[in-house]
Amino acid sequence: MTLEGFAVVADIGGTNARFCRINLATFELDRIQVFACADYPTLSAVMEAYRDEQDVALEHVAIAIACPVESDDVDMTNHHWRFSIRGLRKAMGLKTFIVLNDFAAAAMSLVTLEPHEMKQIGGGKAKTHGPKAVVGAGTGLGVGHLITLPDGSVMPLPGEGGHVDWAPTNEKEWAVFRFMANRFGRVSAERVLSGPGLETLYLALADYHGRNVAPITAAQIGQRALAGIDTLAVETVNQFFASLGSFAGNLALTANTTGGVYIAGGVVPKLMGLMATSNFRARFEHKGRFCKVCEAIPCFVITAEHAGLRGVGQYLKQTLAQSEQRIADND
Incomplete structure (x- = not known):
């Protein structure tokens, strides 16, 4: 496969599946479309929907998905989709x-972010080649x-750090x-630091204060907090x-992230007014x-779209460039 033509890339979370087409020569993104995962029974169904609605060829596809990817079998953590990589490729x-x-x-x-696409929260200057960490609260905690x-x-070093014990x-x-x-039995960081975690935290704090409140959504909590109309x-x-x-x-501290800690996900950017x-x-x-x-390590909130x-x-x-280099080295 040479660096020409187009490919399709996707970012699959527990709530939304984001797709786009990528130009393999310029790596520009276009035909971006977001689907609600709950509206489709399988990953293949939403891939087919994107293909048909955007009239694109599905030949070369790369997807990021919200779960461990350690074998051919992929089973999403916060959604019911499950598939075989080899099986889906063949099908x-x-x-x-x-x-x-x-x-x-x-x-x-x-490595793609420009300075205007992130907001620094404290700390000094990030070291360009220093280790970096990224954490994102959304449907889960990544x-x-x-x-x-x-x-x-x-x-990149993926992990399941969102499932460590909350302290x-x-x-x-x-x-x-x-x-x-x-x-829940065990309390992981994700039980607190996620959209669903925000909802449970609201109820837990109400209980702490001896108040009886009705459950509300994370979006409602954020809206009420930003408006200052609900002290809880x-x-x-x-x-x-x-x-x-x-x-x-x-x-x-764990990885001595002198390159910075970066905050991604759907929750934090919406609540920046209170951060x-x-x-x-x-x-x-x-x-x-x-x-x-x-104190020396900076934090950044990623504000870039997609x-x-x-x-x-x-x-x-990077994968394609390395593959082409190996081919050239063997010629």
Whole structure:
């Protein structure tokens, strides 16, 4: 396969499936379309819908998907789609079919970002070739890392960091922890730091205050908090950002992310109006003897549109370039 013509790339989350066409010569994206995952019984069905509605050929396809990709069998964490990579490639007659974890794609997107496509939240200057972490709250909580190799290429390191234990740090958080433990058994970071987590956090804080409230959606919590018309919603969002700061600081220490910690996902950009006044950065830096280390590491909120699609495209670009180089070396 040479770097010419077009391919189709997709970013598949637990709620939405984003597709676009990519020009293999210029790597420009067009024909972007978003589908609700719940409207389609299988991944192949939504791929066919994109093909038919956009009148594009499905020959070379690369997708990022919200679950581990460690074998031929892929089973989504927060949705019911399950498929065989080889089986789907054969069934749809694809010449190329690359499947990678969605936060491997999010990590790859970091090299495509321009300064105006991210907002820095504290810290110093990111080291260009330093390790980077990306964390994103949406339907779930995704985590990935990006390292630069000696030859200048980059390697994404996908993981399931969103499923580590959530660590309460004060009396209120212990109350939230007990509320969630009674509901779920184990309390992972994703139970707090996600859209569904925001909804449960709202109920947990109401319980902490001895209030009886009706469940509301994450979107409603965000709207009420931004408008300042619901003190419980404001407290919920502030608690979300405080816990996100602690979690992001842990990532910074784990991989010494001198290249920065990057916040992706659908939740945070919508709540940016409350992030600056929250304890996000204070909790990021509150690391005891290693406060100074975290104080130097910058955080960025990614504001670019379709960063996941760009990350898949970047991964495809690098994969194809490396493949062509191997072919040239063997000639």
